[in-house]
């Protein structure tokens with residue numbers, strides 16, 4: 095992979111998928127991205143379950159919409175990567191044997207950089223998906239080591255901490271946020287790990303199968319390692335969000351001449367964390 099550029103361009107897709115219409119939703123994302131005057135980017139992040147919608151009503155529905163890792167979404171993300179030059183990260187339901195994960199892929203050109211199955215399932219997701227059993231991934235990109243987590247993972251501080259301890263400078267965070275405190279909460283997550291976080295959240299509403307309605311809160315955002323809100327989208331409209339960052343700003347965890355807050359950790363005194 096090439097040397098780390100000092101300045102990378104990030105594009106965040108905040109879309110409004112229609113449940114159960116993956117082809118239509120993918121085409122809409124392609125129009126948003128490739129219709130720009132300059133579609134080039136280094137990193138593109140799409141929401142959790144960006145092409146299927148979120149509120150499954152039955153396992154049969156999920157079976158119809160889930161894909162293998164090398165299915166149509168892989169092909170779509172490869173095409174987007176080829177057309178833009180970007181590492182592309184997106185969430186989708188992945189078939190895992192007889193089960194399904196709420197997954198995400200990171201793709202560069204025709205290569206799979208990482209595949210992740212969400213380890214902290216939120217609320218009704220627990221009726222349909224199986225929890226991931228592999229650690230949160232950190233992988234090399236042309237702009238340095240990057241991590242990946244999905245939506246509700248953010249509320250487990252250990253998730254982003256483990257990515258940062260493994261060297262991630264930038265963390266992609268495909269989401270379908272419904273709880274109102276995610277955007278603010280992610281500011282602290284970024285500060286306490288001194289990493290860039292890139293949350294792609296959807297907008298719109300779903301009310302399926304007599305289940306309680308869900309309103310997705312948008313506000314996709316790029317947060318810097320000192321808690322700066324570099325970009326944040328609206329709460330209720332599809333939009334492309336853009337930002338330029340220098341991932342190297344996340345390398346040092348030193349906040350004062352004698353205080354590097356990763357070196358000063360005391361894991362031996364945090365034993366309840368691993369129980």
Ligand code: ACM
Pocket residue numbers: 142215216244245246247269270271272273
């Ligand atoms: C969520 O994890 N989709 C709230």
